[in-house]
Amino acid sequence: MTVKIGLVGTGTVGGGCLDILKNHKEDFKRHYGVDLELAGVCSREPEVAEAYGVSDLFTLDFNDLLNNPEIDIIIELIGGTRVAKDVVVGALKAGKHVVTANKALMATCGEEIMGLAKEMGKDIAFEASVGGGIPIIGPLKNQLISNGIKSVMGIVNGTTNYMLTRISQGLSYEDALKEAQAKGFAEADPTADVDGFDAAAKIAILASIAFNSRVVMDDVFTRGIRNITPLDLEAADDLGYCVKLLAIGRRCSKGVDVRVHPTMLPKTHQLATVNGVDNAIYVVGDAVGETMFFGPGAGAGPAASAVMGDVLEVARRVEMGIGPILGCTCTDNLPIMPMESLRTRYYVRFNVADRPGVLAAMTKIFAQYGVSVHSVMQRGQKDKDNDTVNIIYITHTAEEQAMRNVLDDVKALPGVLYGEPSLIRVEK
Amino acid sequence: MTVKIGLVGTGTVGGGCLDILKNHKEDFKRHYGVDLELAGVCSREPEVAEAYGVSDLFTLDFNDLLNNPEIDIIIELIGGTRVAKDVVVGALKAGKHVVTANKALMATCGEEIMGLAKEMGKDIAFEASVGGGIPIIGPLKNQLISNGIKSVMGIVNGTTNYMLTRISQGLSYEDALKEAQAKGFAEADPTADVDGFDAAAKIAILASIAFNSRVVMDDVFTRGIRNITPLDLEAADDLGYCVKLLAIGRRCSKGVDVRVHPTMLPKTHQLATVNGVDNAIYVVGDAVGETMFFGPGAGAGPAASAVMGDVLEVARRVEMGIGPILGCTCTDNLPIMPMESLRTRYYVRFNVADRPGVLAAMTKIFAQYGVSVHSVMQRGQKDKDNDTVNIIYITHTAEEQAMRNVLDDVKALPGVLYGEPSLIRVEK
Numbered sequence: 001m002t003v004k005i006g007l008v009g010t011g012t013v014g015g016g017c018l019d020i021l022k023n024h025k026e027d028f029k030r031h032y033g034v035d036l037e038l039a040g041v042c043s044r045e046p047e048v049a050e051a052y053g054v055s056d057l058f059t060l061d062f063n064d065l066l067n068n069p070e071i072d073i074i075i076e077l078i079g080g081t082r083v084a085k086d087v088v089v090g091a092l093k094a095g096k097h098v099v100t101a102n103k104a105l106m107a108t109c110g111e112e113i114m115g116l117a118k119e120m121g122k123d124i125a126f127e128a129s130v131g132g133g134i135p136i137i138g139p140l141k142n143q144l145i146s147n148g149i150k151s152v153m154g155i156v157n158g159t160t161n162y163m164l165t166r167i168s169q170g171l172s173y174e175d176a177l178k179e180a181q182a183k184g185f186a187e188a189d190p191t192a193d194v195d196g197f198d199a200a201a202k203i204a205i206l207a208s209i210a211f212n213s214r215v216v217m218d219d220v221f222t223r224g225i226r227n228i229t230p231l232d233l234e235a236a237d238d239l240g241y242c243v244k245l246l247a248i249g250r251r252c253s254k255g256v257d258v259r260v261h262p263t264m265l266p267k268t269h270q271l272a273t274v275n276g277v278d279n280a281i282y283v284v285g286d287a288v289g290e291t292m293f294f295g296p297g298a299g300a301g302p303a304a305s306a307v308m309g310d311v312l313e314v315a316r317r318v319e320m321g322i323g324p325i326l327g328c329t330c331t332d333n334l335p336i337m338p339m340e341s342l343r344t345r346y347y348v349r350f351n352v353a354d355r356p357g358v359l360a361a362m363t364k365i366f367a368q369y370g371v372s373v374h375s376v377m378q379r380g381q382k383d384k385d386n387d388t389v390n391i392i393y394i395t396h397t398a399e400e401q402a403m404r405n406v407l408d409d410v411k412a413l414p415g416v417l418y419g420e421p422s423l424i425r426v427e428k
Numbered sequence: 429m430t431v432k433i434g435l436v437g438t439g440t441v442g443g444g445c446l447d448i449l450k451n452h453k454e455d456f457k458r459h460y461g462v463d464l465e466l467a468g469v470c471s472r473e474p475e476v477a478e479a480y481g482v483s484d485l486f487t488l489d490f491n492d493l494l495n496n497p498e499i500d501i502i503i504e505l506i507g508g509t510r511v512a513k514d515v516v517v518g519a520l521k522a523g524k525h526v527v528t529a530n531k532a533l534m535a536t537c538g539e540e541i542m543g544l545a546k547e548m549g550k551d552i553a554f555e556a557s558v559g560g561g562i563p564i565i566g567p568l569k570n571q572l573i574s575n576g577i578k579s580v581m582g583i584v585n586g587t588t589n590y591m592l593t594r595i596s597q598g599l600s601y602e603d604a605l606k607e608a609q610a611k612g613f614a615e616a617d618p619t620a621d622v623d624g625f626d627a628a629a630k631i632a633i634l635a636s637i638a639f640n641s642r643v644v645m646d647d648v649f650t651r652g653i654r655n656i657t658p659l660d661l662e663a664a665d666d667l668g669y670c671v672k673l674l675a676i677g678r679r680c681s682k683g684v685d686v687r688v689h690p691t692m693l694p695k696t697h698q699l700a701t702v703n704g705v706d707n708a709i710y711v712v713g714d715a716v717g718e719t720m721f722f723g724p725g726a727g728a729g730p731a732a733s734a735v736m737g738d739v740l741e742v743a744r745r746v747e748m749g750i751g752p753i754l755g756c757t758c759t760d761n762l763p764i765m766p767m768e769s770l771r772t773r774y775y776v777r778f779n780v781a782d783r784p785g786v787l788a789a790m791t792k793i794f795a796q797y798g799v800s801v802h803s804v805m806q807r808g809q810k811d812k813d814n815d816t817v818n819i820i821y822i823t824h825t826a827e828e829q830a831m832r833n834v835l836d837d838v839k840a841l842p843g844v845l846y847g848e849p850s851l852i853r854v855e856k
Binding site: 145289 | 572
């Protein structure tokens, strides 16, 4: 029998899927006995379907695919949480399996969608939603499933990792962003990447699986890289650290700690060598210990590799006439730890007026809130235009709430602070 | 329903499995609806069963487990290819699923065992046979399955990787081995590790899956690390390389190139940072590009993590009443490329008599076989006891057969060569 697929979305990843299908359709039959057949293509760009010679399968209306009783699997690759949700929910309700790369959708409506899939006895697969081509959801749900997962932590946004790599080479944030946009690594509106929302969606998905407890995007404390300067990365480097936008999920005794923020990592950490647009996810389990999954986090080929891996897995079950094997595994209802109670070390840089008494006033505030200072230094050149200098504090382990109080009080010092402080949490 | 398992072998890994079962039995029920029950334990050590409080399930005869109609899954952890084969074959014939960590068995009798499993409609799972706790067989058979795999290459033997790390820090081969044995990383008889046979079994398994063509251990060109000295690692380091015992499988236009040998890798390669007993496997696919899987290659917890991951996967299918989903995928019959036709660069160190004419005689032999020399250097101190020096050649790309001819002819020079040359192939 053939397994018929309908593709919704023919952008970068959709094109990658069509390429894989073209290159390997016969291999899939010979090696795995899976005969995939493209039965419908929907997008707003008929020219892509034409370029792939599948104009006869093209439609502008995704409902044509959902209403086609022959289609077994719908691949949703349009992204976002509006039309994409209509496609995914509609496909499941129409009794079709769904494969999606949509992290935002799964990180906001995962419970509803997985519930509906269960109700309909259909598969919802989303390996491509995290880490591009890197196998990570599969290994967490299968090979690592006998572990109590202690933490899952990763560089899951290639755009910001590329930008941080370039800023560490001396580019300003603005120039790094422009370069990333020119190379196609960043979108015209870079908000989702640079402010950490893309990474937040991904860690919500990973944490939900790793800790068997639903984590949604809104649960994730999220800070981006807008305030990071070459000076910060240079100072970190001198201290033996690199700076990464880390997505962190950690099982605590009382619940789940889940967050995205710029993080100082010791250069000896496995994740420290991951540069440019590459992604890597680091998983610690109680039996396996420390493992890492590395690879390209985005791009046509990598994302399509993950999508088509899911398609083949679902297609094998369609051929065997069996339903989903492992659906939603969020059986626990663990509390999300309040960010205010986080205990970690901090790097914080203030751009302040260069005048007597400023350093003493700031240091007094740290003492007042019990934030013990490990070291303080003045870095970089004095800014002659506005007569400011950069003061960097490295703290001992302190509570997030105390650190926030310090920031608030420094901000309230009259005429002292210029711009936003650069706050980087330090990971052991 | 409960899924009943029988454990054969209670060594390090078997103990790890009993630990996982004890720690997470209730979690498996709650999270995945899988109720695992230990129904039999067989080994030569009744004291282990006693220590785990399962003496009532203990037997010295594995046939007691195979003949127990209640047992669904047999876990084989005794290793080797004799009794272990009787257990695995016997279990499949008795209609039981099998989970094993046995790389030697799968790399020599994989075809027969997978054929029998198919015939019986039972699962044979062996994730733990390669890379310890690192998920690699699962990802190759699932998330990466839509790729044409170009190469799979890895550090898959922790013992030799630990020894090479220590030799690079100045220890002799002998001292590194003694230390590895003292730490429990190497066996009393270290042959399987240091001569590369363990790695050969693992790459045979990985290549079979990656290239959809059966590769057995005997197909793998295998060289170990016995001739590697601190001098070699120091010279490599100066040239910008590290030396790893790499297991390499590569899809060529005409077939499969599969080998294990000490390899010089650029220090910038992802695998270069993998030190000590850690393992890492690097997979290149035509869609995904370059991915890497890193983690602990051995030990009770890691190996048991993989074994119990397999057990849970099979147990879910037992509960659903369905058979194996993807058995043997070796549908092609690709030729193994003869090692003699390999084209690569070589590092070769000769310990030779320190007398006039020796260097000229050797260099003439390189020229005679058309092996173009990139550089030649004398390294290290002159050995005053036997009046020898070390001469190191780095070649341009040459054919293996030509390089072998060179070695044979240098060996035949009267009174020139002392000991075995140290030959290290250079990977780009």
